[in-house]
Amino acid sequence: MTAPTKKIKPLVAGNWKMHGTGSHLRELGRLNTSLSKHKFGCDVAVCVPATLVHRLSAMKFGAKIMTGGQDCHGAQKGAHTGDVSADMLKDAGAKWVIVGHSERRAEVKRGGHGETSKLVREKVLAAQMAGLRSIVCVGETLAERKSGDTLKVVGAQLRQSLPDTCSAGDIVIAYEPVWAIGTGETASPAQAQEMHAFIRNLISKAYGEVVGNSISILYGGSVKPANAEEIFSKADVDGGLIGGASLKSADFTAIVTASKS
Ligand code: PGA
Numbered sequence: 117m118t119a120p121t122k123k124i125k126p127l128v129a130g131n132w133k134m135h136g137t138g139s140h141l142r143e144l145g146r147l148n149t150s151l152s153k154h155k156f157g158c159d160v161a162v163c164v165p166a167t168l169v170h171r172l173s174a175m176k177f178g179a180k181i182m183t184g185g186q187d188c189h190g191a192q193k194g195a196h197t198g199d200v201s202a203d204m205l206k207d208a209g210a211k212w213v214i215v216g217h218s219e220r221r222a223e224v225k226r227g228g229h230g231e232t233s234k235l236v237r238e239k240v241l242a243a244q245m246a247g248l249r250s251i252v253c254v255g256e257t258l259a260e261r262k263s264g265d266t267l268k269v270v271g272a273q274l275r276q277s278l279p280d281t282c283s284a285g286d287i288v289i290a291y292e293p294v295w296a297i298g299t300g301e302t303a304s305p306a307q308a309q310e311m312h313a314f315i316r317n318l319i320s321k322a323y324g325e326v327v328g329n330s331i332s333i334l335y336g337g338s339v340k341p342a343n344a345e346e347i348f349s350k351a352d353v354d355g356g357l358i359g360g361a362s363l364k365s366a367d368f369t370a371i372v373t374a375s376k377s
Contacts, residue, residue, distance in 0.1 A: 122329045126158035126348070126355035126375045127288060129184060129251060129334065130362025131214060134165060141171055146365035148177050154369065157377015158355055161212045162362060163251070166200050173209020184212030184251070187220060190238030192245070202239075202246035214251045214357070215239040216277055218294045221253075233276030241279050244286050251288045251334065251357060252277055254315075258295035267314060274318055282323050284330035289315055290357040296337025298359060305346050305353075308335045312352035341370035348375050 132140075144162060151160065163184030164172050173183040185205040189196050192203060205213055216236035222228025236252065243250040254273040256266045270291070278287070291311050293303050303311070312333045320328025335347055336357030347353055355375055361367040 124284070124330060124332050124354045126377070127332050127334060128158050128160055128355045128368075128372045128375050129212065129214075129290075129357050130162040130368055131186065131217070131336075131357055131359050132162065132164050132168075132363060133186070133219070133359060135363055136165060136168060138168070138171060140363075141168060141175065143363065143365050144172065144175065144177070144181060147368055148175075148181060150365055150369040151180065151372065154373045156373045156375060158372060158375035160372055163212060163214050166205070169205060169210050170208040182211045183209050184214065185210045185248075186214045186217070188213050188215065188239055188242055188246075188248070190235060190242050192242065202242040202248050206246045206248050210248060212251060213239075213243050213248045214253065214290075215243065216253045216273075218253060218255055218292060218297060233273050236277040237279055240277065240287065244279065244281075249286050249288065251290050253290045253292050253336070253357070255292040255294050255297075255337070261293070261295065266311070270311065270315070271318060274315065275322070278322070282319070282331075283327055284332065288332040288334060289319070290334040290336050291315060292336035292357060298338070300338050302338045302343055302347070303335070305350050308347055308353055309350040312350065316352050339371060341367050341374070344371040344374035 161182040161184045163186050188202040189199040220229045220231045224230050240250045254270050256269045260269045316328050332354040334355045334357045335353050339356045339358050340361050
């Protein structure tokens with residue numbers, strides 16, 4: 117349900133996952149050049165591996181290509197070997213952090229980290245305290261969709277992952293059906309719109325209409341130049357979280373310029 121007052125600047129964010137060493141940052145130099153040649157009305161961010169956060173921000177693309185991390189710890193500091201805090205990402209120049217990606221929510225035996233929504237909420241709070249904007253990911257598995265549990269699962273993830281205070285200034289939601297991530301399968305534009313409207317409605321009920329109508333809801337899962345425009349054209353789709361296609365500047369440029377403004 118979308119009130120006519122909805123006015124949101126879309127965001128297209130890349131998620132490099134565990135791809136890219138220093139030399140790959142050249143691709144973002146190319147992205148910067150190609151974006152200069154196009155008109156587009158969305159914000160652009162690239163969430164790189166933690167090792168590249170500082171190097172990307174040192175490239176000084178400013179607001180044109182904002183820097184993001186892909187995860188942070190829920191604590192500000194402490195004995196957490198190998199982890200990175202929200203403060204550290206911020207200090208390295210990040211403006212954004214992805215939290216609760218399905219690849220981190222996935223079970224340890226499947227290569228994930230078994231993250232619960234309760235933990236995701238702690239991470240969102242840590243990001244809020246550090247002044248980072250969070251991209252909070254939710255989405256159902258294929259088995260959950262097939263058994264008709266999609267709304268129940270995504271609703272519970274949202275309720276449990278989001279903190280008591282939530283505003284468009286510090287939180288963006290990414291709806292990413294797990295069955296569409298890296299598989300080449302995409303939710304149909306109608307399926308995406310149905311879920312985004314459901315999410316917006318839930319946010320409006322929990323935090324009020326002003327927040328519901330201003331919060332960005334990104335779609336993620338096999339977005340490519342060929343399907344971006346159709347997905348982004350849907351009323352409640354405010355941009356995308358882009359995995360594989362964000363690694364190539366030409367593809368990412370095409371997706372950014374397909375965004376509505
Ligand atoms: P994909 O990944 O675009 O490669 O499907 C999206 C994501 O996991 O954020």
